Amino acid sequence: MSEQQYYENQAFWSEARYQVEREQRRFAACAGLLPPEAATLLDVGAGNGAFLRYLEDQDSPLQLLGLERARTAIEMKVCRADIRAGSADELPFGDRSFDVVAALEVIEHLPFGVYERALRELERVAARYILISVPYRENRQPVICPYCGCAFNPYYHMRRFDDDMLSRLFQQFQPVNRVAVPVPEYVIMPLVRRLRLLLRGNPYPASAICPQCGYARSQDEPQPPAQSRNPPGLARFIPLYERPNWMVVLYRRSQ
Ligand SMILES: [Zn+2]
Structure with a gap:
């Protein structure tokens, strides 16, 4: 239940959350991989429709439709295209209904279970292409629930994707194109993160909900000021590098 409740958090679906450079870069990478001959696109797990909205703003000729399980996300929809209620593991569409099926x-x-069924459902409903974006080679650190001591991934990321995993995701589709979406970061940040983890542990984010006991930091608890992802002040003396944060992969039907 907490898994479902997690995605009903309004904070996830605000328009502003997707108007930041890193998200727009990710959308541009996804749009850039779309095959020009495609006419229809289904976005599975469309959220508030931020990617559909991106395509609409680009005057994409694609006929767009979204599917989303979280009611809150649909209520906060930001695109013109329709977003239907439904779950990725039981797509309410016939076989090969869309030229492209995206799951970003x-x-x-x-x-467990939903993942395996959802991959088969994406294959069933996609006529020609599947477009996937995932965190790339993510360093997943669990948080400890302060209430019951359960350790879990605070973003509900259930698995880590590397090249091998991405190459054998589907049975009837093969990867044909891919692009890494980098996020600029100071070179010392991996070390800073490791030190922070060692000294303070992984802080329990405001959005986290413990899957075992349901504990969540209350909404009215004073929030610490938003932490910069990069160290302040010293910034101009430290070189930046582009860390590949996401991988976008286009798959084409092979059978
Ligand atoms: Zn707990």
Whole structure:
């Protein structure tokens, strides 16, 4: 239940959350891989429709439809295209209904059973292409629930994707194109993160919900000021590098 409740958090679906550079870069990478001959696209796990909205803003000729399980996300929809209620593991569409079926930042979240069924459903409903984006070679650190001591991934990321995993995701589809989406980061950040983890542990994010006991930091608890992802002040003396944060992969039907 907490797994489902997690995605009903309004904070996830605000328009502003997707108007940041890193998300727009990810959308541009996804749009850039779309095959020009495609006419229809289903976005599975469309959330508030931020990617559909991106395509609409680009005057994409694609006929667009979204599917989303979280009611809150649909209520906060930001696109013109329709977003239907439904779950990735039981797509309410016939076989090969869409030229492209996209699932962007979705499959890392799917729990045991749902994940396996959802991959088969994407294959069933996609006529020609599947577009996937996932966190790439993510360093997943669990948090400890302060209430019951259960350790879990605070973002409900159930698995880690590397090249091998991405190459054998589907049975009837093969990868034909891919692009890494980098996020600029100071070179010392991996070390800073490791030290922070060692000294303070992994902080329990405001959005986290313990899957064992349901503990969540209350909404009215004073929130610490948003932490910069990069160290302040010293910034201009430290070189930046582009860390591949996401991988976007286009798959084509092979059978
Ligand atoms: Zn707990």
